[in-house]
Amino acid sequence: MLRLTRRTNPSRSLEILAPLVAVALTLVVAAILFVALGKNPADAFAAMFWRPVQDLYGWSELGVKVAPLILCAVGLAIGFRASVWNIGAEGQIVVGAIAASWVALAIGDGGFGLPGWLLPLLAGALGGMAWGAIPALLRTKANANEILVSLMLVYVGGFLLQYVVRGPMRDPMSFGFPQSPMFPDPARLPILLETTRLHLGFALALLAALVAWLFVARSYQGFVFRLSGVAPAAAAYAGFSRSRVIWGSFLISGGLAGLAGAAEVLGPIGQLQPAVSPGYGFAAIIVAFLGRLHPIGIVAAALLMGLFYLGGEIAQLELQLPIAITGVFQGLLLFFLLGADTFVRWRLVLGGTR
Amino acid sequence: MPPLLELVGITKRYPGIVANQDVSLAVQPGEIQALLGENGAGKSTLMKIVYGLVRPDEGEIRWQGEPVVENSPVLARKRGVGMVFQHFTLFETLTVAENIALGLEPADAGRDLEGRIRELSRHYGLAVAPHAPVWSLSVGERQRVEIVRCLLQSPRLLIMDEPTSVLTPQEANGLFATLRRLAAEGCAVLYISHKLEEIQALCHAATVLRAGKVVARCDPTRETARSLAALMIGKAPPEIEHRPAERDGPVVLSVAELSLPPTDPHSTALKGISFSLRAGEILGVAGVAGNGQRELLRALSGEDARAPAGAITLAGRPAGNLGPKRRRALGLAFVPEERLGRGAAPSLSLALNALLTGKRQSLTRAGLIRRGAVERRAAEIVRRFDVRTPGIQAEAGSLSGGNLQKFIVGRELIDGPQLLIAAHPTWGVDVGAATLIREEMLALRDRGGAVLLFSEELDELFLLSDRIAVMFHGMLSPPAPVRQLTPERVGLLMGGAGFEGGAGLAQAH
Structure with a gap:
C-alpha cells in the first residue's frame, strides 16, 4: 500500500528544486508526445526552444511575450503570499485593454503636453484595478469567495470586449470587422530596440518586478501582507486589517494586469481586437508558482513560459502541430509542479500502517 | 508477581533530538505513579509509546512480564490501556452516548450502553448525562466523558495527561477521588502533571524525566514541592514570595457595564462586566476555562471592538471601539492565550x-x-x-512552548507598557521559565505598571495578585483584596456559588 506522510521539516532546497524537476518531467512527457505524433523529439525541441532565440529578433519577441506575464505574475504573487486568490488576471487584462483603448482613441493626437501613451497606460491600470475591486468588495462586504468571483469576471470581461469591438468602439471604416480604429502614433508605446517590437512594457515589467521585490522583502506593508497570509490570527492580534490586505492585493494585482493589457494594445497590437491576450492572465498563475512567488523567480519562470508561447507558434508553422501545443505544455508543467510541490511537503511511504 | 507495565531501556530519536534515552520504569497494579518533567522532557513521547502511537527505536515494553511485540492504539486498548489526552477528542455536535459509542469496538457499544454509562458514573462519582450534546458541556464535564469512555473498556492501566489544567479545585478533588477508587480496585494510573502539590497529594511513586532521561525515582509524599522542582529542572528554582503592592496609582483601565452578545453558538456572552485597575497593582481573574475569559480578553485587546466606546476606558480615553493598534498606542501590551498563530507567526x-x-x-x-x-x-x-x-x-x-512564551x-514587556493584559502567561511553561515570567510581571507592577492576569492556576493568582475577581458564565465578581480570600472561597465562586442573582451579589467574602 502507498501512503503519504507529512514531512516534519520540508527543506528549502527541495522547494527550489521542485520547479526544475517539474520542467524536466514536462520535457520528458513532451518528448513522448512528439514521438507519438510521429515527430523526432530532438528536431521538435530544437524548432520550439532553440531556433526562436537564435538571433536578437527572437530574443526581442521573447521579451514581448514575457512582459505581460511578468506584470501579471508579480502582482498575483503579492496576493498569493497573503492568501488572497485572484484567479481573474485575464479579465483584468481585458478590461485594462478596453480602458486604455478608449482613452487612446478619445485623446487622439492631443495629449495635454504629456507623451500620448501615458494617459492610456494609466487608464489601463485603473481599469484593471476597477475590475479587481469587484471581487475585493464582495469578499470584504459579503464574504463571497474571491476565487469564484474573480474567475467568473474573466468571462464577463470577455463578453464586454466582444460588445465594445462590435458596438461602440468599432472602426466605421473596418468593413464590418470587429475591431477599433488603429491608435494614433503618439499613443503607441515607444520601441526599445529599433526594428523590433520590443516596447516600453518590457521595461515596465522589469521595473514592476524590482519594486515588487522591494515590497515583498523589505517593506513594512509587505510584512503585513505576508503575516496576514501565514498567520491571520496573529495579524488580527497585531491590529492589521484583513480587509485592507484583500483590497491591497486586488488593487495591486488588478492594476498590474490592467497595465499588461494596456501595454499589449498600445504596443504590439495597436488597436482593440476581439482577442487581446492568449491566456497571459491564466499562464501568469503558473508563472507565479513556478517562480516560487518570488519576483526574481518569476522573471525566470516568465522567460520559460514565454518560450512556450513562441515555440507553440513555431510548432504550428514548421511542425504542422496545432497551437494547442502551448496549452498542453502549460498544463503538463502545472501538473508536474503541483505534484513536485506535494512531495516537498509529503513523503511517500510503502506499505504498513506505521 | 511481575509489574503490570514495564519499560526497559526505551530510546526514541527524532531528527536533531533524542526524546527518550534509555528510559526504564515499572508500574504495579493499583499504583498511581506520577510522570514528572519540564516541557520537552519527553513525557508525552513516552506515553505515546506505551499507547502504541509511536514506535520506539530501542528498548522493550513488557505487559505483565511478557514482551510486547506488536503495538498500536487498538492493540493497547485490547490489552487494557486507556489514555485521556490533554486535548479532548470529542465531536461537539454529537451526544455523550454517541461520542462514547464511536470510541468503542462495535461489539462493545451494544444496546445497553446508556445503562452502563449511568452505572459507571454512579460507581465512580463521574456525573455525565448520556443524552446531553457535547457542545453544551463544560470542560470538566467533557473530561469526565473522556474518562467514562476509557473506563467502559475496563482498563487495567489509565494514562492521564495533565488532567487538572482545566478543572476547578473542587472538580480536581472529585477527579482524585475517582482515581483513588480506581486504584483501590486494582487499576494502575500513570499521571502526567507539572503541578507538584497534586502529585504529592495523589501519587504513590514518581518517575522524574529530564531531557529524555530518567533522573530520579522517588516517593512524592516524602519530598517537598521545592525538592521535586529541583529534581525536575536540575537546580533549585528561585523562590518567589507574595509581595503586596506598595503604591496606589491612578486608574489605568476601567470597564463599565460591558455586555456583548456571543459571536457564535459556542462562545459566551459577556454580562455587565465592571472593574477598574490601578497603576501599581496586579488584578487576577480566576475562572474555569470557557466562562467568558476568551471573549473578555478579545474585547479588552481590541480584536473584538464591538463594545461602545465608553464601556472601556484606557489611560483616561474611551477605548471600547478602538482596534488593537490604537489601544497599544495608549500603552496596552497583551499576551494572548494562543502562542502559535496568534501571539506569534x-x-x-x-x-x-x-x-x-x-x-x-x-x-x-x-x-x-x-x-x-x-x-x-x-x-x-x-x-x-x-x-x-x-x-x-x-x-x-x-521553539519549545516555554521559550516561545x-x-x-x-x-x-520590553517597551515598558503602562498596562499588561496577560492570558495564562505560564500555562504549560516549565518551572524556571514560569518563575522568570512571574518575576517580570511583579517588576512591572513595582515600577508602577498595571497588570491584568488571567489564570486558571489559583496558586499563581494568589502568589501574584493584589486583588482577585472570578469569571462565571460571562459575569465577573467584584474584585476582592487577596488577603480576604482563600483558595476554597475562590473555588466556590469558580463553580458558580454566589452568582445566582448576578455578579454583583457574588461577594468574595
Missing part, C-alpha cells in the same frame, strides 16, 4: 515576530523595515528573557 523568524507589535516609528523608515533595528530588538528580547534559540532568524514555530512576554 510560526513560519516567520523571531526577528519578524519582534516587529509584530513593535513601535513602528522606531523600526521602519520610509515604509521600509529597518532590519538592523528589528534584529537588535529581537536579540534584546532573547537576551533579557533568556529565550533558548539557535538565533533570531530561527522560525518561531521551532518567554519571547512573547518579553516582546510585550
